Amino acid sequence: MASRISLKSKGKTPAKPSKGSEERSVAQSFKEWSTWALKKAKVVTHYGFIPLVIIIGMNSEPKPQLSQLLSPV
Known part of the structure; x- marks a missing residue:
């Protein structure tokens, strides 16, 4: 039978984000x-x-035709 992989992080996670992580988050968002x-x-x-x-x-004076604007000469 296949084993399940757990994605739980090990270690402590802060309950409230610290000021440094908030600034980093704002910088990352920007x-x-x-x-x-x-x-x-x-x-x-x-x-x-x-x-x-x-x-x-087309809006300049003298008013050229579209073909004159698009032609290389």
Whole structure:
């Protein structure tokens, strides 16, 4: 018969989180949040740059045709 594996931790666990662990938790949360935000910003920048250039070009004077904006010459 297969034996069961227990995931109980050994040793004492604090009943109330200490100040150091709370600060570390806040720092860890901030690090995770900032990483998530930068990844999203990278994707938005990657896919939004060319459409932004086209929109700005279409609203400039003199007003070019879309084919003139997209052609390399």
